[in-house]
């Protein structure tokens with residue numbers, strides 16, 4: 458049995474938005490890569506893009522960070538030296554708050570057309586950064602600033618605020634079969 462091709466034209470858009478809020482959440486692979494895809498699109502159009510990465514060590518550079526440098530994307534990693542192995546949760550929380558302070562400035566200053574908050578949901582889940590602060594900063598943003606958020610378990614308030622929400626589902630992942638993260642594919 459095969460599906461029928463669509464015979465009706467899709468609904469026409471009725472208006473243009475000055476900016477959008479896009480949220481990539483869920484357990485499947487592709488949240489950060491989707492956000493970087495948007496960053497690449499925007500940069501390709503000559504738009505100004507900022508990425509603030511939460512919860513990542515600044516000691517090594519992912520492929521997306523190296524590519525972003527070539528595209529003139531402003532990249533902030535707060536928490537130089539922090540890793541998932543850190544046992545110092547107070548320090549991790551302080552780093553997350555510093556990252557949020559930086560992100561809040563990036564959003565409010567209006568110097569970028571797109572601000573990516575990568576892995577922003579984790580400090581919200583762990584209570585290190587108040588979700589209400591993030592919601593307010595995004596709601597009060599300059600009209601032209603689009604915000605792209607990633608991370609698992611996005612809180613309901615962010616899902617409500619976002620114009621576009623994708624929940625990725627983990628059908629399978631090579632990691633579960635014992636395959637190490639692969640350069641160029643996973644980082």
Ligand code: ATP
Nearest residue numbers: 484485486487488489490491627630632638643644
């Ligand atoms: P990516 O950066 O590949 O788009 P992601 O942002 O959706 O992934 P994260 O939870 O941020 O997912 O995880 C980042 C790293 O973990 C990446 O190397 C990614 O390939 C890997 N990963 C993502 N989803 C899974 C999963 N369901 N099981 C195991 N590893 C995963």
Ligand code: MG
Nearest residue numbers: 488489576607
């Ligand atoms: Mg990610």
